Amino acid sequence: MRTVERSPRVEILVADDESSIAESLRAFLEGVGYLVSTAADGLAALAIFRERRMPLVISDINMPLLGGHELLREIKAVAPETEVIIVTGFATVDGAVKAIKDGAYDYIIKPFRIATIQHTVEKALNHRALILENLRLQENSLNVLRTMVNVLEQRDSYTAGHSRRVTGIAMAIAARLELSEEEIKTLRLAGMIHDVGKIGIEDTILRKPGRLTDEEFATIRSHPERGVQIIEPLDFLKGALPIVRHHHECFDGRGYPAGLKGEAIPLGARIVAIADTYDAITSSRAYRRARGQDAALSEIERCSGTQFDPDLASLFLEICRPPGGGCAPFNIEGEGLS
Numbered sequence: 338m339r340t341v342e343r344s345p346r347v348e349i350l351v352a353d354d355e356s357s358i359a360e361s362l363r364a365f366l367e368g369v370g371y372l373v374s375t376a377a378d379g380l381a382a383l384a385i386f387r388e389r390r391m392p393l394v395i396s397d398i399n400m401p402l403l404g405g406h407e408l409l410r411e412i413k414a415v416a417p418e419t420e421v422i423i424v425t426g427f428a429t430v431d432g433a434v435k436a437i438k439d440g441a442y443d444y445i446i447k448p449f450r451i452a453t454i455q456h457t458v459e460k461a462l463n464h465r466a467l468i469l470e471n472l473r474l475q476e477n478s479l480n481v482l483r484t485m486v487n488v489l490e491q492r493d494s495y496t497a498g499h500s501r502r503v504t505g506i507a508m509a510i511a512a513r514l515e516l517s518e519e520e521i522k523t524l525r526l527a528g529m530i531h532d533v534g535k536i537g538i539e540d541t542i543l544r545k546p547g548r549l550t551d552e553e554f555a556t557i558r559s560h561p562e563r564g565v566q567i568i569e570p571l572d573f574l575k576g577a578l579p580i581v582r583h584h585h586e587c588f589d590g591r592g593y594p595a596g597l598k599g600e601a602i603p604l605g606a607r608i609v610a611i612a613d614t615y616d617a618i619t620s621s622r623a624y625r626r627a628r629g630q631d632a633a634l635s636e637i638e639r640c641s642g643t644q645f646d647p648d649l650a651s652l653f654l655e656i657c658r659p660p661g662g663g664c665a666p667f668n669i670e671g672e673g674l675s
């Protein structure tokens with residue numbers, strides 16, 4: 338097999354309280370070109386890992402102070418890209434399933450053949466290299482999209498920073514909901530790129546100070562689908578597609594592009610709809626001046642149940658009208674209220 342990551346200085350951590358096994362693994366792996374550190378218990382292994390951040394860890398399950406399952410979880414919390422191979426002399430189906438669910442690359446039963454370990458190590462390092470390359474490509478794609486959004490917003494000083502502000506508001510709403518980390522990550526990405534479809538719309542339409550013609554309005558309404566066409570080839574943004582496509586749907590079914598109604602509208606799209614409207618009203622546009630926060634909140638309250646999800650609208654009003662009075666400005670970096 339072709340080894341993607343195979344450097345003489347690739348460092349591996351071996352955690353096993355059986356010194357004979359740890360030393361056998363060290364001697365063999367160093368003999369084939371790796372640099373190996375060993376630890377006799379889970380806590381010592383975790384301390385070494387936090388200092389050195391090895392790309393690969395081979396860990397026993399039953400160890401003093403900190404077991405293999407706990408060590409695996411700690412490693413993945415610190416460095417999700419690190420591959421972990423679990424080895425054990427007390428194998429169970431539940432133990433194997435648990436290890437794989439927690440992120441282990443493989444689960445090997447003692448006694449094992451050294452050649453098996455070498456093959457698994459090489460596959461694990463290949464897998465890690467491919468993941469890192471995929472992450473690099475994803476970041477490059479995101480940078481391109483961010484640039485497109487920045488270009489779009491810099492074309493019109495009235496909308497500069499709009500996507501960042503919408504994301505910050507969306508994150509403030511999300512912080513009050515029981516969303517998973519993945520849902521929050523998807524919402525943050527969608528907030529930043531929700532208007533990317535406007536990149537192909539002429540300035541004469543986007544910046545028109547007067548009333549739009551029916552044709553021009555139809556062009557503006559096409560931007561969610563245009564955005565989907567731009568990001569659809571990027572698999573890692575698959576979760577953001579429904580939010581980008583449907584952030585102009587209305588709770589009563591009178592929105593666009595699909596006329597979805599109620600909870601048929603994706604939750605993320607319902608959140609972005611409120612954030613988008615709030616920022617639009619409180620920001621100046623070519624065709625009107627900014628209105629104050631009170632005007633924006635009154636509009637969201639008025640349109641609760643028609644344009645907006647009434648539960649989310651009520652939640653947003655609670656955020657902006659806390660019992661103590663006042664409302665701090667939203668953090669445009671997307672961490673909620675500053």
